[in-house]
Each structure stands twice: as C-alpha cells, then as structure tokens.
Amino acid sequence: MVQIANIELPDFPLLLAPMEDVSDPPFRAVCKANGADLMYTEFISSEGLIRDAIKSRQKLDIFEAERPVGIQIFGGDEEAMALSAKIVDTVNPDLLDINFGCPVKKVVSKGAGAGVLRDIDLMVRLTKAVVNSTSLPVTVKTRLGWDHDSINIMEVAERLQDVGIKALSIHGRTRAQLYKGHSDWSYIAEVKNNPRIQIPIFGNGDIDSPEKALEYKNRYGVDGIMIGRAAIGYPWIFNEIKHFVRTGEHLPPPSIQQRVEVIRQHLHQSVAWKGLKAGINEMRRHYTNYLRGLPNIRDYRTRLVTLPSVAEIDAVLDEVILAYDGYKFEPRKINMDSMAYSCDS
Structure with missing residues (x-):
C-alpha cells in the first residue's frame, strides 16, 4: 500500500497525469473505469480562480465516482497561490497538487510551471504558502530542472518535503527538453533512494506499454507511475499494466x-x-x-x-x-511525439 497523508492507494499505483484540455471529468471517468488509481484535474491558473474566470472555475468540477482525485493549480505569486488554495478547499478534493513542471511558453513566461525551476527559493515559498493555506494534503509535480546544466531535483525534493508536501511526481525531462528526446529516470531513482526522502515518489515520462511500466518499476524502484499522453484514446493502458505487472501476461487488445x-x-x-x-x-x-x-x-x-x-x-x-466486427487489433504501438499537444508537465 502507498500512503499520501490519509489517502490509501494500492501497491504500485497508476496515476493519470493532469493534461491541459484533456484531463476533464469525462476523460477521467473512462480512465477510472479502466484502472487509474489516482487522477488529477487539468491545471488551473491561480489568478484565474481569483478572478472567478469561468473556465478556471469549471475545472474545479469533481465527482464522487472518480475519487481519489486531486486538483492541480499553478502560478508564480505567493498570495495568489495561497488564496487559490483556499478556493480549492471549498470543493473538497482529496488532495491539492502544484504544477512546477509545465514547459509551455505561455505558462513559463509568467514565472509559473517549469519557470519556477530557475528559482528554488521561490518554489519553496510558493509551496509553503499553499501548505499553510489548506487543510488538504499537498503534492507537487515537477521536472528534473530547467536544463541539463541545472538539474536540481534532489534539492527540490528535499526542500519541498521539508515544507510539508506529501508526495512528489517527477517527469524525467528538463524544461529545455519539452517533450523531445527520452526521459531520464535515473535522477528519479536517486531521489527515491535518498534516505532523507520519506514521501512517495512517482515517476512520469515515456511510459507507453505494460513492458516498460514493469521494467521501470523494477529498475528505478519508484512508488508508482504517472501516465499522461499514452492514456489519450487508450484508457485501457491502466488495466493492461496492472495485469502485466501481476501475471507477466498481456491482456488482449480491446475489441x-x-x-x-x-x-x-x-x-x-x-x-x-x-x-x-x-x-x-x-x-x-x-x-x-x-x-x-x-x-x-x-x-x-x-x-x-x-x-x-x-x-x-x-x-x-x-x-x-x-x-470492423471481428477485426483483430495488433498490440498497441504509439508515437509519443505525435501526442505532445497537452501540457503534461
């Protein structure tokens, strides 16, 4: 069992990543029905919540059938993040997640998302402001660092744990990589193996098959994995991974x-x-x-x-x-680069 504060998850849980314009309640519902253990909303602008922007408010919609579910917020201003955390509190999700990983320019240019990776002191202050403003467990999703020359995920993990986060999800790329190249989970494993780290560590990036999920579980020792783009149009991936991890055998592709x-x-x-x-x-x-x-x-x-x-x-x-009645589907092979249109941080 994996524990995030008072939230109990199964061994090696599978998390649905928060993806902009994708991870809405209908999409989360089909992923939940097909094996996702913990899900997150699309990320929500703290400034949008405070302005009472309709689109931001609508993203707060959560439903009992999808629990446990977390609401993810982003922003670069301590006061705005604190106030938006209080707003999130009112809709009673299971946890509150902070996005420090979205690499898209419109977010980074506002000093939010992965932009905060250039200022770890600010990241700590923003996180502390949120932790102090909510009764919910606070988690964080981030990347390895701004670029390859400034990978700072170990410092980030230790300092955010010290100010009270209850779990950390790490995308194995830097901001500079965007979604290109391969994610490097060796840094995620280093965080997981750090004796100072006592919170669950979830890995994210490039998981697109049951084989890779099991390989990464065994190689890197993470507490669970977060799946983003590979679930788009294929929510069956969650149950397929669970079955393969449990039995070493593949479920047949969905008919x-x-x-x-x-x-x-x-x-x-x-x-x-x-x-x-x-x-x-x-x-x-x-x-x-x-x-x-x-x-x-x-x-x-x-x-x-x-x-x-x-x-x-x-x-x-x-x-x-x-x-297509009776059509025999081949095991799924996807081109992750063709699905990189969402902010899966």
Whole structure:
C-alpha cells in the first residue's frame, strides 16, 4: 500500500497525469473505469480562480465516482497561490497538487510551471504558502530542472518535503527538453533512494506499454507511475499494466465493441458535463486516438468530427462496429511525439 497523508492507494499505483484540455471529468471517468488509481484535474491558473474566470472555475468540477482525485493549480505569486488554495478547499478534493513542471511558453513566461525551476527559493515559498493555506494534503509535480546544466531535483525534493508536501511526481525531462528526446529516470531513482526522502515518489515520462511500466518499476524502484499522453484514446493502458505487472501476461487488445463502448461513454458524459455543442466539439479531438490502427477509417472519422448531434454520431459508431466486427487489433504501438499537444508537465 502507498500512503499520501490519509489517502490509501494500492501497491504500485497508476496515476493519470493532469493534461491541459484533456484531463476533464469525462476523460477521467473512462480512465477510472479502466484502472487509474489516482487522477488529477487539468491545471488551473491561480489568478484565474481569483478572478472567478469561468473556465478556471469549471475545472474545479469533481465527482464522487472518480475519487481519489486531486486538483492541480499553478502560478508564480505567493498570495495568489495561497488564496487559490483556499478556493480549492471549498470543493473538497482529496488532495491539492502544484504544477512546477509545465514547459509551455505561455505558462513559463509568467514565472509559473517549469519557470519556477530557475528559482528554488521561490518554489519553496510558493509551496509553503499553499501548505499553510489548506487543510488538504499537498503534492507537487515537477521536472528534473530547467536544463541539463541545472538539474536540481534532489534539492527540490528535499526542500519541498521539508515544507510539508506529501508526495512528489517527477517527469524525467528538463524544461529545455519539452517533450523531445527520452526521459531520464535515473535522477528519479536517486531521489527515491535518498534516505532523507520519506514521501512517495512517482515517476512520469515515456511510459507507453505494460513492458516498460514493469521494467521501470523494477529498475528505478519508484512508488508508482504517472501516465499522461499514452492514456489519450487508450484508457485501457491502466488495466493492461496492472495485469502485466501481476501475471507477466498481456491482456488482449480491446475489441471494436469495447472501443466504441468507451467512446460512447466519453461522448455522453462530455455532453452531460459541457452541454451539447461544447461536449460534441470537445470529443472531436479524441476519435482519431480511439480508432487508431483501423484500416480505411478516414471516412468514418470525418463524419464523426462533423456531425452535430449525439444520435447521428451514435449511428456512425454503430456502422463502425458492423464494419470492423471481428477485426483483430495488433498490440498497441504509439508515437509519443505525435501526442505532445497537452501540457503534461
């Protein structure tokens, strides 16, 4: 069992990463149903919460069925972070996470996300302000450092633990790498093996298969792993990893019926949460990933992303089931670089 304050997770838990424009309640619901143990919201601007920005407030929506769930905030101002932590408190998530890892320019230029990696004293002050302003367990997600010449994750881990965080998730890249190259988990292992570190350490970066998850578990000794882009359009990855870690055997790839069932669940929950037009529009980014690997799928996909009603989309999905009934999917192989559009810090 892995413990984050009063939150009990199974041995070697699998966490769903907070991804901008992806990790909304409908997406989290299908990941939860397929094995995710702990999930996070999309990151939320502390300044947006304070301004009562509609989009920021909507990201606070959490539901009982998805617990345990954490709300993630970002910002570079101590007062704003403290006040936003108090706002988060009011919706009663299971924990509050701070994003010190998002590498995108619009966040970094505001001195937030991975931008804080250039000023560890500020990172400590921001974290302390949040810890002192909430009754929730506080966790952090970050990267190895700003660039290869300033990798400072060990200092970050020790100092943030000292001011009260209850777990740390580490993406094995620097900010300068963005999502390019390979993540280096050796630094994550060093943090985990540091006798001063008593909090759970979760690794993140490049986990895209059950084999890699088990390999990294054994090689680096982390308490659990966080999965981001590999879950987009493929929430089955969580249960596939759990089964492989437990048995050494692969689950069969989901059938076309199983894929369409999850697409429908995602679509219907998206419409229920965001309304008809926004819910249908939000789903359009997901069809390609859900149906990846099917031959001659373009015409169906084109219809799915242009139809204006749930009934019409459901009818096309019925056609997809009939057209590909009995189709044998190959084990999944993905190009992570093609999925690097979200701020998975």
